[in-house]
Amino acid sequence: MSEPTLTTTGAELERTIESLLFLSSEPVSAEALADATGEELHAVVTAVERLREHYEFERRGLVLRELGGGYVLSSHPDSEPAARRLLARPRTPPLTPAQAETLAIIAYLQPVSRPEIARIRGVGAESAAATLLERGMIEESGRSQFGAVLYRTTELFLRLFGLSSLDELPDIKEFDPEPELEQELRERLLKAGEARAGS
Amino acid sequence: MSEPTLTTTGAELERTIESLLFLSSEPVSAEALADATGEELHAVVTAVERLREHYEFERRGLVLRELGGGYVLSSHPDSEPAARRLLARPRTPPLTPAQAETLAIIAYLQPVSRPEIARIRGVGAESAAATLLERGMIEESGRSQFGAVLYRTTELFLRLFGLSSLDELPDIKEFDPEPELEQELRERLLKAGEARAGS
Amino acid sequence: MRLVDLELDLDVFAGPFDLLLTLILREEIDLLEVDLAEVVVAYIDHLEQRGELDLEAATEFLVLIAALLELKSRLLLPGEEQEIIELDPGEAAEELLARLLDAHRYRAAANHLQARLAEQSGYRFRSAPLPPSLRRASLQDAAAVYSPGTLARAIGELLRVPEPVDVRHIGVPKVTVAERLAHLRKLLARGRFSFDEAVARADRVTVAVTLFALLELYKQGEATWIQGEPFGEITIEATPSARAARLSAAG
Numbered sequence: 001m002s003e004p005t006l007t008t009t010g011a012e013l014e015r016t017i018e019s020l021l022f023l024s025s026e027p028v029s030a031e032a033l034a035d036a037t038g039e040e041l042h043a044v045v046t047a048v049e050r051l052r053e054h055y056e057f058e059r060r061g062l063v064l065r066e067l068g069g070g071y072v073l074s075s076h077p078d079s080e081p082a083a084r085r086l087l088a089r090p091r092t093p094p095l096t097p098a099q100a101e102t103l104a105i106i107a108y109l110q111p112v113s114r115p116e117i118a119r120i121r122g123v124g125a126e127s128a129a130a131t132l133l134e135r136g137m138i139e140e141s142g143r144s145q146f147g148a149v150l151y152r153t154t155e156l157f158l159r160l161f162g163l164s165s166l167d168e169l170p171d172i173k174e175f176d177p178e179p180e181l182e183q184e185l186r187e188r189l190l191k192a193g194e195a196r197a198g199s
Numbered sequence: 200m201s202e203p204t205l206t207t208t209g210a211e212l213e214r215t216i217e218s219l220l221f222l223s224s225e226p227v228s229a230e231a232l233a234d235a236t237g238e239e240l241h242a243v244v245t246a247v248e249r250l251r252e253h254y255e256f257e258r259r260g261l262v263l264r265e266l267g268g269g270y271v272l273s274s275h276p277d278s279e280p281a282a283r284r285l286l287a288r289p290r291t292p293p294l295t296p297a298q299a300e301t302l303a304i305i306a307y308l309q310p311v312s313r314p315e316i317a318r319i320r321g322v323g324a325e326s327a328a329a330t331l332l333e334r335g336m337i338e339e340s341g342r343s344q345f346g347a348v349l350y351r352t353t354e355l356f357l358r359l360f361g362l363s364s365l366d367e368l369p370d371i372k373e374f375d376p377e378p379e380l381e382q383e384l385r386e387r388l389l390k391a392g393e394a395r396a397g398s
Numbered sequence: 399m400r401l402v403d404l405e406l407d408l409d410v411f412a413g414p415f416d417l418l419l420t421l422i423l424r425e426e427i428d429l430l431e432v433d434l435a436e437v438v439v440a441y442i443d444h445l446e447q448r449g450e451l452d453l454e455a456a457t458e459f460l461v462l463i464a465a466l467l468e469l470k471s472r473l474l475l476p477g478e479e480q481e482i483i484e485l486d487p488g489e490a491a492e493e494l495l496a497r498l499l500d501a502h503r504y505r506a507a508a509n510h511l512q513a514r515l516a517e518q519s520g521y522r523f524r525s526a527p528l529p530p531s532l533r534r535a536s537l538q539d540a541a542a543v544y545s546p547g548t549l550a551r552a553i554g555e556l557l558r559v560p561e562p563v564d565v566r567h568i569g570v571p572k573v574t575v576a577e578r579l580a581h582l583r584k585l586l587a588r589g590r591f592s593f594d595e596a597v598a599r600a601d602r603v604t605v606a607v608t609l610f611a612l613l614e615l616y617k618q619g620e621a622t623w624i625q626g627e628p629f630g631e632i633t634i635e636a637t638p639s640a641r642a643a644r645l646s647a648a649g
Contacts, residue, residue, distance in 0.1 A: 006311045011258065018260030020276030020285050022221075023532070025525055028285070036285035059210065061217030063521060075519025079218030086219050086227070086235035092519045100508035108507060120469070120500050124458030134297060136326040161511065162518040175506035177499055185498050188489075273529060286528060289537035291543045296552075303552035317554055329525055335533055353536060360549070361542025370544050374554025384553075390468030391559045 013039055013047040014054075014129040017071075021051075027070030027159065068158035069165060092160055102128040103137060106151045108172050113148035212246040213237055213253075226269025232307075290334050293360060300325040302336060305350045306368060308385050310340045312347035319392040404444055404459075407609050408436050415441075419462065423491045429470050430621045436606075438463060447575055465494050483522050535619070573604045578611035582634075586621060590635035 016037055021028060036042045048071055051063040063074050095103065102125045105117050117125040129151065132138045135159065141152040153166070163169065165183060177185075216237050220227060235245045247270055252265040260275050274282060294302065301324045304316050318322045328350065331337045336359065340351040352365070362368065372378045380387060404415035410431045411418050418437075421427040441459055526543045528536065593612070597605045612634065615621040623634045 015258060015260040015275065016278045016281050019274035019283060020260075022261055022272070022524070023274050023282055023286060023528065025523070032285060036281045059214060061214040061219075062221055065521070072522050072523065073221070074216035074521040075222050076214065080213045080520040080522070082215050082219060082221055082235045082237075083522055086231060087222060092515060094516060095508075095512055096510065097512075101504055101511045102513055104504045104507035107511070108504070119464065120497075120498075120504060122457065122462075122464040122501065130322070133295075134322055134326060136330070139295065150553060159523065160518060161450075161514050162521065172503060172507065175503045175510070177502040177506075181502070181534065183493075185271075186495055218522075221524055222522055224524070277533065282532055283535050287532050287539060289536050289540045294544065294548070300552045300556060303549040304556070306549050307553055332524060332527055335527055335536060338527070355533070355540055358537060358540035359542060360544045360546045362546060366547070369550040371553045371557075372552045374551050374557075375557050376554065381475055388553070388556055391557050394559045 008013070009160050010047060010050070012044060012045075013037060016049050017044070018051055021064065021071055021073045024072075026155065027066075027068045027072040029070040033068070043048035056187050063163070066164045067162060068155040072159065094126070098123075098125070098128040099131055103132055103153070103157075106132075107153050107157070107169060110152040110166075112152075113144045113146075113150050115148050116145075117151075207244070209246060209249065212236060212242060213250050216246050220263065220272045222268055223271070223368050224249040226266045228395075231269070251385040263387070289355060289359060297322075297324070297327040298330060300324075302331055302352075302356075304388070305331075306352050306365070307371070308388070309351040309365075310349035312343045312345075312349050314347050314362070315389070316344075317348075318386045320394075321392050321395040343355055357372070401452050404441055405535055405613070406437060408433060408438050415459075419466075419494075420501070422466070429466065430473055432466075433472075434463060434470065436602075439602060439606050443603070443610055446475070447610060457501055458498060462494060465497045471495075489499065490581075501564045573607050575607055575611050575614065578608045578612060582608070582611050582615055584623070586615075586634070586640075590633055593634060594630035596634070 018034055020033060020036060030041055030044050030048065033039075033048070034041045037044065039047075048064065054060065055062050055064055061076050061079055063076050065072060098121075101116055101121055105120055106112055109116070114125055114129060115127070129138065133140075136154055137157045138151045139154050141150045144150055157163075158165065162179065176182075215249050216232055217236060219232060225346070229240055229247065232238075232247070233240045236243065238246075241280050247263065253259065254263055255260050260278055262273050264271055264273060297320075300320055301316055304319055305311055308315070313324060313328060316328070332339075334355075335353055336356040337350045338353050342351045343349055357363065357365070371384075406413060406415055406418060409420075410433075411421070411427055415437070418427065422429050424431065424623070438644075445456075527533070583594060593608075596612075596643060597608050602607065612621065612623070616623070619637055620640045621634055622637050623632050625632045
């Protein structure tokens, strides 16, 4: 007799979680779902996984993903062309190179101040940082010991970039310049000049 | 041979419509769905009906309803107690400067349109307005003569700021750089915004 | 354009940018003596002249000049930081190299983020207010957590009309190399002249552009110059062949 009940409970829980994720505009953690439903964490995790599979295997128009520290529903990318026609709201506009560089520095070094960003880029980052703030991708995070505003990335940043946490960013080492390029830069800094100086 | 194709198309259309209704907070008409998907009206109506039945017969957490001449998704009423536990606490993280500015403009000038807010601030207010809407501190209040959405503050706004009515909004004299000016607040804000944008 | 091609003519140094860098790193030129603003002006002129912007080289230049500015400001700071600034040339070079590598790294990371954002943009999220029943519940639980003063203060800030920026003193120099070439050729036709005469009452950018024009004349074999001593007067005259050509054209 207990089996059907268990199955029902599983289905009920999946259903409730579907409702909750639909209503919530931000990612919801497994713990918060367990609190709201009064279920055990492991039951929640199982139900979430079933819901995710349902969307995937039944080719539904929704996708369940773990992003920005919780579960969140989104539309399926296959519907993007129709969504663009229906909604006046444009899809996430691309970043300019200056914005992308500023965001990359903040993402990897956070919390980081604007002078530090400028130091790495060689140029200021006022307008890029203002746009990133306005778009909700970064936020202020206190002040440095010298009084400069510090920035960090937001939960929305993770969500927009499809990351469940900052750990999912590739190691910065992966972006190391090729050894040949490093060698070339080194030579240009010293040897090329020395050759001229010696001549 | 044509049947499987038809079925596939039907399923694809149902899937796209599911995505579109998920993304829309307001009811969407069959005509708008037909435009967005590039399908015939009758095919859209059939797909919507299939989607409605899917939610009902599979006991999903979502409900498809016809409301005000369009279709809209909502969460299943059975989930309401859990939803209340998860969401019925107002979310009140500190306001970002952009949110505070946007909210202040709406509070003192309501009703006010988004383009006006952008003119006063000198930058767009999309992200800030969306957050304030989601948190229930502002709401839409019709459209301007030019068709732009107008915003006003909500009852929740008053509660969160400890005000019993809008008349209790503090006098801005204390913070006004030129309190002697007689001009209307809206005009002064727009003029200052334009001066900022031009500098 | 490559940075190697950037030729400078400063008070303390004339030659290519990378040589200047080397000499600074080997402490053969005192960074304190180098007017970095002039380097920037020369670079901008160079860009203008070429009419193209190579982002790679531009970034490299910006990173290097920013690093040099920082080194210089550290040198200018008196007292306590004395031991930090005892950079030996090798260390300074390593620091500059580290800066360049970092700039490359974050540019690559930026490309990665841009690609990632594009790839994710088809996943759209729902943004909608809570349904009325939940909103009502929310209202019951609402406590006064925000201060109304915040709003009045924000309005006060927004009412502030910025001081109009007086830009009259910033003349926008619109001098081109072609104009300065014509100017120099006219002076050449009259005989020899000094560089100071050629740039009398001119602003810095015009001086820089005139210098480029002069280098161009030299390259074309039209003019040559003599400078008796460092910082001395530069006397410019037409080359014998140019003079001969002009005479035969006139005759």
